[in-house]
Amino acid sequence: MAELLYENERLVFTAEMREEYTILVPQMAPYHFDFVVDAFTSEGYQAELLKTTDYDLIHEGMKYAHNDICVPAMLVIGQFIDAIKKRELKDDKVALIITQTGGGCRASNYIALLRKALIKAGFPHVPVISLNAGGLEKNPGFRLTPRLLHKVHDAMLFGDLVMTVINQTRPYEKQVGATDQVHEQVKRWLEQYFQHRRFITWRRHKRMSKRIVKAFAGVSVDRTLIKPKVGIVGEIYVKYSPLGNNHLEATLEKEGCEVITPPLYDFFLYSFDSRAHDIARYGGPRFEKITLRLLVRYVEWRRRKVRTLLKRYGFAPGISYKALKQLVDGIIDVGTHIGEGWLLTAEMIDLIHHGAPNIVCTQPFGCLPNHIAGKGMFKKLKKHFPESNIVAIDFDTSASKINQLNRINLMVSNAFRNLEKK
Ligand code: SF4
Structure with missing residues (x-):
């Protein structure tokens, strides 16, 4: 039985706990996190992905966190506490894992809020692991080894790949459910x-990427169907998580649209690049700056190969990070990088350039940075791109689904009208 060990009042996830505890992982991005959990389990962790997606979980979060805090924090805390409550009689050997960015945004403090909430809810014995690449907190039972980091990187690349091909296939499939069947197969x-116990080579990754793209390209589709393309942008959690955005992707598909969600990896590249930008501008370790820039280049080199593969099989690939950054020239400064910052604006411009002027900008309550780079930029974007059809959807503690649906439907009917005019 693992002993509880505290360090500066923080419960540490010890090496013994690694053997006995199940790590609960919040579902933040459904196309990516299945693979992240695969990467964890392949490295010897017992990990479980939380799949609850009922927006009412927010009330569980509200009970234990201050209701002034941003919505993603409340949802993640609510989902964790709900999961622990449901399992408690069965097994209380659980640990939680949460990302900690270390940036200027409140996401860096979710971990402290979660620990406070656990104490309040009567689970002070549940350790919380910080998932960060900057060594913000040490836990002997959980180590981001180079091999695990490399697997997580692969999981992100595959997540983006799968999301792209699914979004471009499912709305046009001739047999309903065919794309989801291939998705299940790809998960297997x-x-x-990921079970591979050695470093996964690029050649292996390339072979698997090709296998995946080929499998989706094999789904029988009707490309004569004309559907409006609708992009989803916004705060990182509500943009991808069905729990955070009330199943936005499914809603839009049901309304007859093709959904485009920008790659999740862009956000990580943006985070690395923002740190390098700060060091260059305000000073800091030169070595860190060079390493971060090399990292961005390395990931981009790999993504370029994936984009070529997508093109070869008839899918529309995204653009490079460098090209994305250039889009905001003269519109918003690239020093704006709290929250999603300039990336959010760049994603909207990219969507407009690529035939998707219809955009849903997801905005959680309490998220000041993304209100500035999202809603705050609408007027400017409308001036530069009069064809844009952007709607901001607020996700707050008392979000009324009907209200959200009404606004989405209005945007979708404008999208259909504009398509007909064309
Ligand atoms: S980006 Fe917005 S929602 Fe996310 S942590 Fe920051 S303030 Fe909260």
Whole structure:
């Protein structure tokens, strides 16, 4: 039985706990996190992805966190506490893992809020692991080894790849459910893929990417169907998580649209690049700046190969990070990088350039940075791109689904009208 060990009042996830505890992972991005959990389990962790997606979980979060805090924090805390409550009689050997960015945004403090909430809810014995690449907190039972980091990087690349091909296939499939069937198959392939106990080579990754793209390209589709393309942008959690955005992707598909969600990896590249930008501008370790820039280049080199593959099989690939950054020239400064910052504006411009002027900008309550780079930029974007059809959807503690749906429907009917005019 693992002993509880505290360090500066923080409960540490010890090496013994690694053997006995199940790590609960919040579902932040459904196309990516299945693979992240595969990567964890392949490295010997018992990890479980939380799949609850009922927006009412926010009330669980509100009970234990201050209701002034931003919505993603409340949802994640609510989902964790709900999961622990449901399992408690069965097994209380659980730990929680949460990302900690270390940036200027409140996301860096979610971990402290979560620990406070656990004490309030009567679970002070549940350790919380910080998932960060900057060594913000040490836990002997959980180590981001180079091999695990590399697997997580692969999981992100595969997540983006799968999301792209699914979004471009499912709305046009001739047999309903065919794309989802291939998705399930791909999940099984990747579960095995990550079991590899050695460093996964680029050649292996390339082979698997090709297998995935080929499988989706094999789904029978009707490309004569004309559907409006609708992009989803916004705060990182509500943009991807069905729990955070009330199943926005499914809603838009049901309304007859093709959804485009920008790659999740862009956000990580943006975070690395923002740190390098700050060091260059305000000073800091030169070595860190060079390492971050090299990292961005390395990931981009790999993504370029994936984009070529997508093109070869008839899918529309995204653009490079460098090209994305250039889009905001003269519109918003690239020093604006709290929250999603300039990236959010760049994603909207990219969507407009690529035939998706219809955009849903997801805005959680309490998220000042993304209100500035999102809603705050609408007027400027409308001036530069009069064809844009952007709607901001607020996700707050008392979000009324009807209200959200009304606004989405209005945007969708404008999208259809504009398509007909064309
Ligand atoms: S980006 Fe917005 S929602 Fe996310 S932590 Fe920051 S303030 Fe909160």
